[in-house]
Amino acid sequence: MxxxxxxxxxxxxxxxxxxxxxxxxxxxxxxxxxxxxxxxxxxxxxxxxxxxxxxxxxxxxxxxxxxxxxxxxxxxxxxxxxxxxxxxxxxxxxxxxxxxxxxxxxxxxxxxxxxxxxxxxxxxxxxxxxxxxxxxxxxxxxxxxxxxxxxxxxxxxxxxxxxxxxxxxxxxxxxxxxxxxxxxxxxxxxxxxxxxxxxxxxxxxxxxxxxxxxxxxxxxxxxxxxxxxxxxxxxxxxxxxxxQMELPPAFHDFSHEKAFFCSNIYHATFLTRWHWMLRDSGRYLHAIVANPFWGLKKKLGTLALSSLCLVPYSPLSDFVVRYIANPLARRRVAGR
Missing domain, CATH: 3.90.550.10 (Spore Coat Polysaccharide Biosynthesis Protein SpsA; Chain A)
Incomplete structure (x- = not known):
């Protein structure tokens, strides 16, 4: 053994x-x-x-x-x-x-x-x-x-x-x-x-x-x-x-990119959220769209959720960020 x-x-x-x-x-x-x-x-x-x-x-x-x-x-x-x-x-x-x-x-x-x-x-x-x-x-x-x-x-x-x-x-x-x-x-x-x-x-x-x-x-x-x-x-x-292998200078990972997403969007003003999504969200979006481990349904769902952060209603945006960042928030919703 x-x-x-x-x-x-x-x-x-x-x-x-x-x-x-x-x-x-x-x-x-x-x-x-x-x-x-x-x-x-x-x-x-x-x-x-x-x-x-x-x-x-x-x-x-x-x-x-x-x-x-x-x-x-x-x-x-x-x-x-x-x-x-x-x-x-x-x-x-x-x-x-x-x-x-x-x-x-x-x-x-x-x-x-x-x-x-x-x-x-x-x-x-x-x-x-x-x-x-x-x-x-x-x-x-x-x-x-x-x-x-x-x-x-x-x-x-x-x-x-x-x-x-x-x-x-x-x-x-x-x-x-x-x-x-x-x-x-x-x-x-x-x-x-x-x-x-x-x-x-x-x-x-x-x-x-x-x-x-x-x-x-x-x-x-x-x-x-x-x-x-x-x-x-x-x-x-x-x-x-x-x-004797060569890794690229940068890596791609949704968990890593969502940390930037959360830190920039959570509790942010409406204009700040739009500014980040329009100018600085490239790597975050790439980690979703090009993700080799996700199916189409999960990619589309995450993109749709992320887009809700562009609405003027801040409580909804903050809820979306918590939902994406923290699996426990998803369990709470599922249990309602």
Missing amino acids: NHVTVVICNYNYERYLAAAIDSALAQDYPATHVMVIDDGSTDGSRPIIEKYGTLISPIFKKNGGQVSAYNLAIEVLETEYVIFLDSDDVLYRSAVSEVMRCFMERDWAKVQFRLDVMNAAGALTGAYVPHSEPPHDCRKLLLDGWLYPSPPASGNAYRVSALRRVFPVPEEGVNRYGADFYAIYGVALSGPIATVPKSLGGYRVHNAGSATVSFANSEQMTRAPKAFNKRWTILRTIVRDRL
Whole structure:
């Protein structure tokens, strides 16, 4: 039986850490190992980790950020398969069994699966991510600059040998965080990916209100685009040097472009909204119209929704922005 390691990278998440560890230990796949890397937490995380004794492999390190934790894990891993579980997320009991069934069918570089969205208290919201399924071979799309639909960090299982073609990555500056960016997109350049078409875990969203615009945990809506651009530049260098492939200078991704859309349109005046849509929406519209992962119905629907931001009634425009940005707003409407 092939062995798998669930690596939990933690920093000051004592409130959620035990649930993450318990979910990893409860896997019905017998050859599952659990490693917890604590990135210099200053809260009560260490006693929680220590109470598990030999059930887990703990590593306590100086604080260096998520990328440093990934770099260390990938260096010391002794299994060929790994899931990086965020310390505020959980895996369902059959998660490892499901992904290993896929890995045994073909030489996948990565197997991804959906995550159910939870609120801060761990209650399911009815939403899940992602909503689109990529093709098995994303290499050509990435070489053309298209980021493929992927779940957040906890929804990905990797072949470690594929990760080692990309990692280690630089740890300083913007690269303290966003390690999953390099894992998700770098690994897809080294081999095909598979998708399990059902939810195998829970993704905790701390700002999970349907009335908010931001849906990301790790970075603010206005900061994420800048970070993504810098990470893409770093990934280009890594891919050129280690994989002998050339990524384009810019990338295309609806999630990235909608951050600009939301930050410029939300709570904006009528004239400001028109100005942005007429002069600065080119990349946003391209990410919709030319999106290789969307069907015609979804493209037309998103364009129609976006056009409602041009009406004079500001509350409608703000509702549209929330609906596009935050899947939880869609669940609220569907539940009425």
